[in-house]
Amino acid sequence: MAPPRLIFLGPPGTGKGTQAARMAARFDVVALSSGDALRAEIRNGTPLGQQVNEYVSSGALVPDELITSVILTAIGKFPADKGFILDGFPRTVPQAQALAAGLAERGTPLSGVLNFSLEPQKIIRRITNRRICSNCNATYNLLFLPPEREGVCDRCGGTLMQRVDDREDVVATRLAAYEELTVPLVEYYSTQGILHEIDADAPPDVVEQNVADVIAELKGR
Ligand code: AMP
Numbered sequence: 001m002a003p004p005r006l007i008f009l010g011p012p013g014t015g016k017g018t019q020a021a022r023m024a025a026r027f028d029v030v031a032l033s034s035g036d037a038l039r040a041e042i043r044n045g046t047p048l049g050q051q052v053n054e055y056v057s058s059g060a061l062v063p064d065e066l067i068t069s070v071i072l073t074a075i076g077k078f079p080a081d082k083g084f085i086l087d088g089f090p091r092t093v094p095q096a097q098a099l100a101a102g103l104a105e106r107g108t109p110l111s112g113v114l115n116f117s118l119e120p121q122k123i124i125r126r127i128t129n130r131r132i133c134s135n136c137n138a139t140y141n142l143l144f145l146p147p148e149r150e151g152v153c154d155r156c157g158g159t160l161m162q163r164v165d166d167r168e169d170v171v172a173t174r175l176a177a178y179e180e181l182t183v184p185l186v187e188y189y190s191t192q193g194i195l196h197e198i199d200a201d202a203p204p205d206v207v208e209q210n211v212a213d214v215i216a217e218l219k220g221r
Pocket residue numbers: 012034035036038055056057059060061062063067087088089090091092095165174
């Protein structure tokens with residue numbers, strides 16, 4: 001039985017990161033978030049971080065070649081027999097094509113793509129209420145997944161913050177980038193017959209069960 005090799009696709013704020021972390025623990029796979037990877041570079045002040053900071057904080061996509069090289073390098077370090085979840089990558093058709101080529105070279109093609117969907121109004125409400133731990137990246141939501149103590153991470157005691165790109169004006173730019181550049185991937189993967197729809201408009205535990213059911217089915221194939 002092949003380990004699941006998955007993409008979590010969908011607009012920001014639909015719970016992909018939360019579910020990727022839960023599935024990583026549940027199915028013993030690696031979860032790689034392109035946004036987390038870039039934010040770590042920015043936080044550490046690396047040359048790459050300096051190069052991408054402007055794009056990330058304004059809500060624009062970073063250039064394809066740059067992000068593709070970051071993610072393919074990271075994938076190259078995964079053990080070949082380990083399943084994985086890519087959260088936030090690919091986000092454009094050229095990225096998807098480069099990923100397919102990289103995975104084919106490794107002999108580890110995708111098992112499936114889970115497409116998370118939610119109405120734009122609800123996305124904006126969710127994103128503006130999102131808080132992340134500045135230390136361990138755990139994600140909270142003041143509406144439906146609040147921390148036990150205000151402003152403090154349950155997991156590590158770190159300080160919770162709002163991402164600069166989670167402010168309402170930047171969210172509009174991110175959603176526009178999604179519509180223009182990422183929506184074509186729905187068709188791209190649907191044509192390949194590997195797209196599975198996830199209704200993200202449910203409490204995290206319900207979404208978790210639906211996502212786990214899809215992955216369990218893919219694993220059983
Ligand atoms: P996320 O945490 O997935 O919402 O990503 C935060 C930001 O990182 C995005 O708004 C982009 O600026 C950048 N980013 C993350 N993944 C990608 C990607 N696959 N392609 C281009 N830019 C990306």
